[in-house]
Amino acid sequence: MLLHGRRPELLLFLLTVFLSLSLTLCLNQEGLYLQRVKLGFDDPNGVLSDWNPRDETPCKWNGVSCDSAGSVFSLDLSSSNLSGPFPTILCRLKNLSFISLYDNFINSTLLEDDLSLCQSLEHLDLGQNFLTGVLPHRLADLPNLKYLDLTGNNFSGIIPDSFGTFQKLEVLSLVENLLEGTIPAFLGNVSTLKQLNLSYNPFSPGRIPPELGNLAHLEVLWLTDTNLVGEIPDSLGRLSKLTDLDLAINSLTGSIPSSITELRSAVQLELYNNSLTGEIPSKGWINMTSLRRLDASMNGLTGLIPVELCELPLESLNLYENNLRGELPDGIANSPNLYEVRLFQNQLSGKLPPNLGKNSPLRWIDVSTNKFSGQIPESLCFNGALEELLLIENLFSGEIPATLAECRSLLRVRLGHNSFSGEVPAGFWGLPHVSLLELTGNSFSGGIPKTIAGASNLSQLILSSNKFSGSFPEEIGFLDSLFELSVNDNKLSGSLPSSIVNLGQLVKLDLRDKELSGKIPSGIGSWKKLNELNLADNDFTGDIPDEIGDLSVLNYLDLSGNRFSGKIPVGLQNLKLNWLNLSNNHLSGDIPPMYAKEMYKESFLGNPGLCGDIEGLCDGRGGAMDMGYAWLLRSIFILAGLVLVIGLLWFYLKYRNFKNAKRSIDRSKWTLMSFHKLGFSEDEILNALDEDNVIGSGSSGKVYKVVLGNGEAVAVKKLWGRSKLADDSSDVEKSNFQDNGFDAEVETLGKIRHKNIVKLWCSCTTRDCKLLVYEYMPNGSLGDLLHSTKSGLLDWPIRFKIAMDAAEGLSYLHHDCAPPIVHRDVKSNNILLDADYGARVADFGVAKVVEVNAKGTKSMSVIAGSCGYIAPEYAYTLRVNEKSDIYSFGVVILELVTGKLPVDPEFGEKDLVKWLCTTLDQKGVDHVIDPKLDSCFKDEICRVLNIGLLCTSPLPINRPSMRRVVKMFQEIGNGNQPKTAGKDGKLTPYYYEDASDQGSVA
Structure with missing residues (x-):
């Protein structure tokens, strides 16, 4: 029975003995060791199939290299899909100096004693595996180790003290693990280090150790997202060989120290997304002759852009989302390799350098939301590389340069909300690769020429609010x-x-104008994907086509203010319209029964010939009314109206006096608890809680929009207490739930700070009422926007940004909060969008701190969450952990990709996850992607879809962590190229490639 319990180990031992006895005369000892390595691995791809035991030596085996004496010195099995524990028997190969098992499924822990036997080891790469446990402290005992890469595993605990005693280590990469504590100062003792890569670990808040300035040979310092606080130490300026300094996505404060400009060898400087303030140092930049990339965006930097900085040979300049002012120095145009300029959301003014783009292969320029003026430089596309031209919301004027009409490399053009004028060059309309052309909010004139036929890739043409004239060309x-x-x-x-009926991909058609006329062309039934049709305020005539009832996804229809005649097509009843307006036409006959209701009355006003069971319509039927009788009735109605108005006015005055008196009595009973420095008082909040300001309501209360005295807005959630509910048991239970939700919201949001978590300003309470005051999100919730008539505003770049933002918010809750926080109600309606479509995770009323038991989960008494989002195991076990949130977030990803609700009658008894999997199997990916999305993003959409499928895996163990999800998004966003940390220095961290290009500004 004892042998039976250890059968796998016994079998392995017997096989090893058998191989040793039978092959002693064929295979040398090193080959026998490697055969044991092979037996310990699961090799589904057969990469070890040529490890033939009949060979004399292993020197010709896949991944094995030998020296001139026939001794193994290198084993490289990177990306081989191998799984199993780390084969410590490798350390018996006396001359083995190189081991790479990068990007496999190596699991379990690393054993201290066995690793210490690898005395010849110089290079150890175990990155992108599934190793767990603490970092082996005896790694530092390896006397020849120069390269150590443990990136992308699940190591936990602190960095051991022994890591400060490496003798020859040049590269230390611990990126994307679960390391705790703070970045230790003793790493500054490893004087041989050339690369120190610690990014994406949930370290405790801590400062950058000044001792790192002692690493005289350091070339790469990568500390992105490591919970750094405090100021950047001056000692980093001593790193004379440093080529890459990356301190992005932290909470660093203070100004950029002038010592940074002493990094003479620096090529890349990443400081974005911190809380830095003050001015960019104005001296010393001219000495950084190697600097190619500078990214100090998303801080609070002020002042001017230094002239010296722009005289460097920069390739990339990112200073967006700061408070910089002044002009862009002309010297930036002299950088010979400049390909990227992103300065959006600052206070910059003046003209763009006239030679910008003339001396460099400029590809991307985004200076949106500034105060730039003057004309577009004619040289922007001088070298034929310009792909994105984003000048939204500035003071630019003049005409579009004729040189841009020849810029065939252009992909996206957004010139909205400026003061441009004149005619658009004919060639500009027909640029073959442009997918987005937005000229809204200017004074452009002239017509749309026939050359637009050449714009074969155009997916969005937004010309709203200009002075374009003439008619549409047939070529449209x-x-x-x-x-x-x-x-x-x-x-x-x-x-x-x-020909307009040939636009089979059309999702939105908005031609609301003044002078368009004629009939709607026949054949509009081909607009199968049309979601919004607006032809209001024109001079269209004829009948409304019956084909309009065949547009199955149409939910916004406005044909008001025209001269349409005839009957309303009965087929309109086939549509699920959220908006219908046929008012002010010449329509006649009966209103279709579905719409012959009082709630649709305003949709049909101004059509004297229409009839239906709606009061006020079809007054001409039933014979002529006696004029005297009509006059009498009219007088009675007028008199009754006057009495009613006077009565209402009297009642309003009495009610207002009563309300003010009550408010003055109860005002002293409010208790204010603030979580941030407030620029308002509770009086401003309480005085604005009127029904006119309600923007949403639910079972727990109402949400108000309150505009403060300083012009800013906040959102106020009002929850009623127990005294406002009835005394029956169900209402008491509901009251308890609301009390708990209020406490959970305050406890959770009151102590966490993250750019992708909605900010709770304060709470106000009395015995009967509780208020929560949040930052106001102008674009509402993702769910409301995605599943409404405005879903066309959410193009793929915006949806990708929303998914990325929400993932980072949830990753913060799961990995950066101690103990972790599980949201428990992740859904699209709980992801709010700011003015730039930046996403915030909201509604923490059922959030729980994870107090784990022996199984790593916490059991809940009731299910929290929303239908369609609840993880399968949570529904039947009531056990909750971070994997439950990951499943729900996966459903949100699938919503963004498909545009469909998580639960819909279209799916039958299935939910979105099951419907999608079935449809993928039966019809393929083209049948699940939202037709509103541009097909040019298909590859990226499919990659995101795969992430969603991973997150909604039925088995929790197969779902990636939120930190891994964020990493996968970063890889997609950075040119779709997978990243491998520590392989060739360090990787450029992810940043939003088009962060200002958010949604339509029409």
Whole structure:
């Protein structure tokens, strides 16, 4: 029975003995050791199939290298899909100096004693595996070790003291693990270090150790997202050989020290997304002759952009989302390799350098939301590389340069909300690779020329609020990739070309104007993906086509203010419209029964011939009314109206006096608890809690929008206490739930700080009422926007940014909070969007701190969450951990990709996850991607879809951690190239490639 319990170990031992006895005369001792390595691995791809025991030596085996004496000195099995524990028997190969098992499924822990036998080891790469436990402290005893990469594992605990005693170590990479404590000062004792990579670990808040300035040979210092606080120490300026300094995504404060400009060898400087303030140092930059990339965006930097900085040979300049002012120095145009300039959301002014782009292969320029003026430099595309031109919300004027009409490399153009004028060059309309052309909110004139036929890749044409005139050319129908055509508020005239019905990908058509006329062309039934149709305030005539009832996804229809006649198509009843407006036309006949209701009355006003069971319509039926009788009735109605108005006015005055008196009595009973420095008082909040300010309501209360005296807005959630509920048991239970939700929200949001978690300003309470005051999110919730008529505003770059933001917020809760916090109600309606479509995770009423038991989970008494988002194991075990949130977030990803609700009658008895898996198997990926999304992003969409499928795996163990999810998003966002830390220095961390390009500004 004892042998039976150890059968696998016994079998392995017997096989080893058998191989040793039978192959002694064939295979040398090192080969026998490697055969034992092979037996310990699961090798599904057969990469070890040529490890033939009949060979005399292993020197020709895959991944094995030998020296001139036939002794193994290198083993490289990177990316081989191997699984199993680390084979410590490798340390018996006396001359083995190189081991790389990078990107496999090596698991379990590293054993201290066995590793200490690898005395010849110089290079050890175990990155991107599944190793656990603490870092082996005896690694530092290896006398020849120069390269140590343990990136992308699950090591935990602190960095051991022994790591300060390495004798020859040059590269130490511990990126993306679960390391705790703070970054230790003793690492400054490893004088041989050239690379120190510790990014993406949940360290405790701590300062950058000044001792790191002692690493005289250091070339790369990568400390992204390591919970750094305090100021950047001056000692880093002593790192004369440093080429790459990355301190991004931390909580560093203070100004950028002038000592940074002493890094003469620096090529890349990443300081973005901190809380740095003050001015960018104005001296010393000219000595940084190697600096190619500078990213100090998303801080609070002020002052001018130093002239010396812009005279460097920069390749990339990112200073966006700061408070910089003044002009962009002309010297930036002299950088010969400059390909990227991102300065959006600052206070910069003046003109762009006239030679910008003339001396460099400029690809991306984004200076949106500043105060730049003057004309667009003619040289921007001088070298034929310009891909993105984003100048939204500035004071630019003049015409579009003729040189841009020849810029065939352009992909995205956004010039909205400036003061441009004149005619758009004819060639500019037909640029073959442009997918987005937005000119909204200017004074452009002239017509849309026939050359637009050349814009074969155009998917969004947004020309709203200009002075374009003339008629649509027939060639507009050649743009078979177009999914948004918004030309409202111009001076276009004439009828629609018959070719417009060829736009089969069209999702939004907004032609609200003044002078368009004629009939709607026949054949609009081809607009199968049309979601919004707005032809209001024109001079269209004829019947409303019956085909309009075949547009199955149409939910916004506005044909008001035209001269349509005839009957309303009965087929309109087939549609699920959120907005319908047929008012002010010449329609007649009966209103279709579905719409013959009082709630739709305003949709049909101004059509004297329409009839239906709606009061005020079809007054002409039933015979002529006696004039005297009509006059009498009219007088009675007027008199009754006057009495009613006077009565209401009297009641309002009495009610206001009563309300003010009550408020003055109860005001002293409010208790204010603030979590941030407030610029308002509770009086401002309480005085604005009127029904006119309600923006949402639910079972727990109402949400108000309150505009403060300083012009800023906040959102106020009002929860009623027990005294406002009835005394029955169900209401008492509901009251307890609300009390608990209020306490959970205050306890959770009151102590956490993250850019992707909604900010709780304060709470106000009395015995009967509780208020929570949050930052106001102008774009509401993701769920409301994604599943409404405005979903066309959410193009793929915006959806990707929303998913990335939400993932970072949840990663903070799971990995950076101690103990971790599980949200328990992750859904699209609990992801709020700011003015730039930045996402915040909200509604922590059921959030729980994870107090783990022996099984790593906490059992809940009731299920919290929303239908369609609840993880399978949570529903039947009531055990909750971070994996439950990851499943819910996976459903949100699938919503973003498909555009569908998590639960919908379309799915039958299935939810979104099961429907998607079935549809993928039966029809393929094209049938699940939201048709509103541009097909040019298909590859990226499919990668994100795979993340969603991973997160919604039925088995919790197969779901990635939120930190891993964020990493996968970063890899997709950074050119779709997988990253491997520590392989060739360090990788450029992810940043938002187009952070200001958020949504339509039409």
